[in-house]
Amino acid sequence: MENNQNIWLESVPWIDSQNADIDQFLRAKNLRNDFNLYENLIEWRDRGVVVFKDVVPFELIEALESDLEYLIKNYMDFDLMAEVKAVIKPISEFSPFEIVESNVKFNSIHGISKAAVMLSLNRSISQFLACVFDAPPAVLQSLTFFKGSQQPIHIDYPYVRTQKKIAHLAASWIALEDIDLNSGPLIYYPGSHKIEISGFYDWGNGSIVMDADSRREPMDFSRYLEKRVALFGIEPEIFCPKKGDALIWHGNLMHAGSAVNDKNLTRKSYVTHYTSLDSYPDDFKVSDENKFVHQNSGYCFEYPWVINSKKLPSW
Numbered sequence: 139m140e141n142n143q144n145i146w147l148e149s150v151p152w153i154d155s156q157n158a159d160i161d162q163f164l165r166a167k168n169l170r171n172d173f174n175l176y177e178n179l180i181e182w183r184d185r186g187v188v189v190f191k192d193v194v195p196f197e198l199i200e201a202l203e204s205d206l207e208y209l210i211k212n213y214m215d216f217d218l219m220a221e222v223k224a225v226i227k228p229i230s231e232f233s234p235f236e237i238v239e240s241n242v243k244f245n246s247i248h249g250i251s252k253a254a255v256m257l258s259l260n261r262s263i264s265q266f267l268a269c270v271f272d273a274p275p276a277v278l279q280s281l282t283f284f285k286g287s288q289q290p291i292h293i294d295y296p297y298v299r300t301q302k303k304i305a306h307l308a309a310s311w312i313a314l315e316d317i318d319l320n321s322g323p324l325i326y327y328p329g330s331h332k333i334e335i336s337g338f339y340d341w342g343n344g345s346i347v348m349d350a351d352s353r354r355e356p357m358d359f360s361r362y363l364e365k366r367v368a369l370f371g372i373e374p375e376i377f378c379p380k381k382g383d384a385l386i387w388h389g390n391l392m393h394a395g396s397a398v399n400d401k402n403l404t405r406k407s408y409v410t411h412y413t414s415l416d417s418y419p420d421d422f423k424v425s426d427e428n429k430f431v432h433q434n435s436g437y438c439f440e441y442p443w444v445i446n447s448k449k450l451p452s453w
């Protein structure tokens with residue numbers, strides 16, 4: 139299937155369609171008396187981003203911290219992809235020095251950490267995304283950060299695109315500690331999720347996603363997005379949360395990791411990318427009925443490639 143702009147436009151969730159009527163949606167679901175939900179959905183539709191303060195129990199954050207400590211001490215025993223200085227490979231192939239170096243990033247630790255699964259399926263986040271998709275959200279992948287990423291401005295869907303419906307994509311960013319302004323917090327461009335603002339970037343031959351043989355590079359994409367925000371005069375906002383706060387962003391929202399002004403500071407965060415249940419890729423789950431967690435209207439499937447791998451203490 140070619141990923142062209144029609145594929146995107148035909149797959150948008152209800153809330154991204156023209157004249158999306160939030161009031162009517164909530165009335166039909168009998169949720170109209172939840173004023174916060176109404177306000178949050180308006181914000182999502184108009185800005186592509188919503189912040190939930192103090193929604194993540196500290197016990198869960200501490201359970202993930204313990205798993206991370208255990209993982210770092212015993213990393214040779216685990217099947218997990220990790221990233222150090224833009225190199226992504228199985229964690230066991232890194233040297234102990236690279237692993238303790240605190241800007242390592244773990245990919246999809248929720249495959250082996252129950253604490254991470256529970257964070258991804260946080261109640262406020264899952265229930266909100268169930269409304270956004272009008273379907274249960276399903277965890278696609280996760281990232282665990284220790285330091286600011288300094289990732290240039292980007293949109294996720296050209297890179298996160300295993301979901302069946304390309305426009306069924308959202309992400310959450312959970313603060314695992316109080317975030318310092320000098321640690322390189324997440325920044326985002328409100329309203330940039332609208333197609334009129336973002337446009338579609340052509341990676342070559344009309345493809346809107348990056349492929350192995352794409353003619354364009356991520357930096358070309360960033361330069362394009364910089365031009366779009368300048369054209370529309372959109373200023374970035376900084377997310378400088380307290381431990382336990384969460385931000386949810388739209389799969390077409392422009393965002394970046396801001397500059398790290400103080401290299402000694404950590405910026406511990408846990409990011410999950412979600413799609414909707416019916417858009418979840420078949421080869422990312424096993425047919426065994428018990429190999430998933432269903433909680434707070436969300437789903438998290440065990441990946442076929444990790445079912446036999448060793449799990450972390452919270453499992």
Ligand SMILES: O=C(O)CCC(=O)C(=O)O
Nearest residue numbers: 287288289324394395409
């Ligand atoms: O946390 C960050 O600095 C950026 C994270 C991000 O862009 C992502 O996970 O999609």
Ligand SMILES: [Fe+2]
Nearest residue numbers: 292293294393
């Ligand atoms: Fe991103």
